[in-house]
Amino acid sequence: MISLQNVSKTFEVGKKKVEALKDVSVEIDKGEIFGIIGFSGAGKSTLIRCVNLLERPTSGKVIIDGTDILTLKKKDLQKVRRNIGMIFQGYNLLKTATVYQNIAIPLRLEGVPAAEIKERVKKYLGIVGLADKAKSYPGELSGGQRQRVAIARALAHEPEVLLSDEATSALDPTTTEQILELLLKINRELGITIFLITHELDVIQRICDRVAVMEQGQIVEQGKVVDVFTKPKHPRTKSFVRNKDVFHVPEAIKKQLEKSGKLVALTFLGESSKDPFLATIAKKFDILPSIIAGGIDQLKDQSVGNLLVHLKGEEPEIKKAISYLQAGEVLVEEVSN
Amino acid sequence: MSSFINEWGDTIWQGFIDTLKMTSISLIISIIIGLPLAILLVLTRKGGEAENRIVYAILNTVINIIRSIPFIILLFFILPFTRLVAQTTIGVQGVIVPLVVYTAPYIARLIESALLEVDRGVVEAYQSMGISTNKIIWFVIVRESRASIVLGLTIATIGLIGATAMAGLVGAGGLGDIAYQFGHLRFQPDVMYTTIIILIIMVQAIQTLGNLLARKLRKN
Numbered sequence: 067m068i069s070l071q072n073v074s075k076t077f078e079v080g081k082k083k084v085e086a087l088k089d090v091s092v093e094i095d096k097g098e099i100f101g102i103i104g105f106s107g108a109g110k111s112t113l114i115r116c117v118n119l120l121e122r123p124t125s126g127k128v129i130i131d132g133t134d135i136l137t138l139k140k141k142d143l144q145k146v147r148r149n150i151g152m153i154f155q156g157y158n159l160l161k162t163a164t165v166y167q168n169i170a171i172p173l174r175l176e177g178v179p180a181a182e183i184k185e186r187v188k189k190y191l192g193i194v195g196l197a198d199k200a201k202s203y204p205g206e207l208s209g210g211q212r213q214r215v216a217i218a219r220a221l222a223h224e225p226e227v228l229l230s231d232e233a234t235s236a237l238d239p240t241t242t243e244q245i246l247e248l249l250l251k252i253n254r255e256l257g258i259t260i261f262l263i264t265h266e267l268d269v270i271q272r273i274c275d276r277v278a279v280m281e282q283g284q285i286v287e288q289g290k291v292v293d294v295f296t297k298p299k300h301p302r303t304k305s306f307v308r309n310k311d312v313f314h315v316p317e318a319i320k321k322q323l324e325k326s327g328k329l330v331a332l333t334f335l336g337e338s339s340k341d342p343f344l345a346t347i348a349k350k351f352d353i354l355p356s357i358i359a360g361g362i363d364q365l366k367d368q369s370v371g372n373l374l375v376h377l378k379g380e381e382p383e384i385k386k387a388i389s390y391l392q393a394g395e396v397l398v399e400e401v402s403n
Numbered sequence: 404m405s406s407f408i409n410e411w412g413d414t415i416w417q418g419f420i421d422t423l424k425m426t427s428i429s430l431i432i433s434i435i436i437g438l439p440l441a442i443l444l445v446l447t448r449k450g451g452e453a454e455n456r457i458v459y460a461i462l463n464t465v466i467n468i469i470r471s472i473p474f475i476i477l478l479f480f481i482l483p484f485t486r487l488v489a490q491t492t493i494g495v496q497g498v499i500v501p502l503v504v505y506t507a508p509y510i511a512r513l514i515e516s517a518l519l520e521v522d523r524g525v526v527e528a529y530q531s532m533g534i535s536t537n538k539i540i541w542f543v544i545v546r547e548s549r550a551s552i553v554l555g556l557t558i559a560t561i562g563l564i565g566a567t568a569m570a571g572l573v574g575a576g577g578l579g580d581i582a583y584q585f586g587h588l589r590f591q592p593d594v595m596y597t598t599i600i601i602l603i604i605m606v607q608a609i610q611t612l613g614n615l616l617a618r619k620l621r622k623n
Contacts (some may be wrong), residue, residue: 118531120527120530120531143533144533144534144535145533146533147530147531147532147533148532148533150531151531151532152528152531152532154524154527154528156522156524158522158524158525158527158528159525159528160525160543160546160547161547161622162546162547162549162550162620162621162622163546163622171542172529172532172534175529175534175538175542176532176533176534203622205622216528219528220532223532229531
């Protein structure tokens, strides 16, 4: 559906050249939610803006439904853009227009008939849950509500793709959760493909099917969210995934525990989470497992359990226990200093 | 009091009408010239939708040059041009030309700064929806900055009233002319004070009206 091929972008800041994107290739399939995660300055914002050519790549191809849109004339590019909705971190609504007008004006400028505009505004305000706010001004709404208006504005063009440029980054956790729910609903019920960028792991975890990790203008790792999440390879990915509270144990306690055994991080996926592995290894081997910390992450389609466990016992027994766990499809990672 | 009105009423009324005429006609023509200039400045500036260094530099310089000439000098300086355009250099008709030359660049600057206040993100959002630059200018940039434009025009109108008073020097008529001719030269302080009070009331009314309208347009 969307295919970015060997896209590079160089900015000239004064006399310096800054390479924001270096030979990036990404494929986004129809109907999926694809996320890019990276710290600020990684180039992800430039990348998403290349999809609708708000930023023109210095080299490479941007292919949408088989057409390289870099070759299109202005008028044709405008047509392509109408099929790609976009939402932003700063909402970008007209401050002097009501919620209704904010959705209606772009439609009117596109030449949609008046009767249909009315219908669409009503429909999409309903979908985002703001049917009663049509006459309000953006200044009277909360951040979450403004983002809903922006989403309704994008949806009202009935696009096939929605680009989300850090849409939840300015929102508090509860509101973020609600907006993510809404995006998931849009994806499932309206079948709209979503391409998003974020610096928040939660966003990727909650709604994305696939993820790419960006660093310094390059994609360093990509794949299904479950895989990247449970078996991160690149150090940057690991820093995102392992940055979770579950693995934060005060150094002093860690040292204390390591004297009498080993600290391991266990990740349970799908089926494996139902078996009582800890009880089993305690019985089978001469070790005493104790849980230090734990939690469950809800991914889009499945849950992932994380446990930080202390295995008390002799080295050979611990090794046996670990291989037993691995055979049972539990991911084991030793936590060391 | 009644003898004063009998003696000066008609003259002052005529002056008031002349001032209104000069101000409103020059204002309208200045907006017609100033608004497109402002849009052109915004479009051609660095990072604008139609970035063009040469056009921007020329416009910018010309506007600065005209804006740096005091009105009283400009008035005489462009007399030949005034004669060419208006066929006369005196009366209301004769003074419209210098008033417009003086005000249009000022209005262009005021509107330019109002237009620049509009969030670039909103413009981008509309670009991403496949809407043409022309439409974005009118329905996003100008629309969003209406309140600031109105405030700018209020300032310009008040400046214009001041300029019409100076135009009295070339026989343009109006309240300023009356204050100068009768109040100053013939030493009639009551005439001078009356015209000044009328001018004060005009300025107050315009500023209040401008503020009200701007507040109505600014919804956030």
